[in-house]
Amino acid sequence: MVVRVPPGDDLRLADHVVRLVNDLTAAVARSRDPLTVASRPGADGSHVVVPALDDLLHRVRELWWQRLEPADRLAVHVAAMHRDPRPTPLGDVLTACRLAAGCGHAVTVPEFTSMTCGSVKPGPRATWQAEVGTRPYGIGHIGEYGSIRAANAAVWDTIETNRELLRDRLRAASPLLAGVAARGWEEPAVSVWATPDQRDHDDPALVTMHQIAHRTRARPADVDRWRATHAAFPPPEPSTSVWYWPLVERWLADNDLLPDPVPDDRPTLPGDRSF
Structure with missing residues (x-):
């Protein structure tokens, strides 16, 4: 038996639901195969058959x-998230943000892919490119590094910083959304485009101009000027664009250019791209 879903208002749809219940009960009583319903036309114009x-x-x-009511929709959605023991998908978190906007709790959300995916790819002359998000959306390129690690x-x-930004905004919006912020969220998908041999020979002591600038709280152009005007500035490793940090560190200290303490390699994030 095939039943086509009629278009119409909620009352007609409710009547159809009642008829379906009756038909399904009768079919089960007769021990026949479950009914199928030809749903609304799919994207290609054909009817998609579902149980x-x-x-x-x-x-x-x-x-x-x-x-x-909007507040009840939000409450139901959040309750469903709490009933699920698995880490919360970021898509469900963003749905909670959209529902909250209808309750007067607007939350500005960082671009979705900047919280869900990233990659490490080989760059020119022995460097490694760090990227977050999906172009043309997200943050994109965040820096060049001398090691895979x-x-x-x-x-x-960078991903965790964007997530923490969203968590802070959820906590500030309402107690209900603060519960969403307190949950464990799904792990991001970060791909590293490196061979086992490259991973085995990865040396964290190698740094790029980008890293030297960050560690000295200077601009890459400043570091490039030091290199051009000071003959004693350590040269890069042969045929590469990476430097051996202990040598650079010694030169910076001798020239009173080394901050105390030296910042770690956390990137200086681009401006927050929110929608």
């Missing part, structure tokens, strides 16, 4: 959801 019970539950849920740490730190 009747799935269609029924979906439409009951739709009718119920439409009649909830430094680039990977920069990616993870």
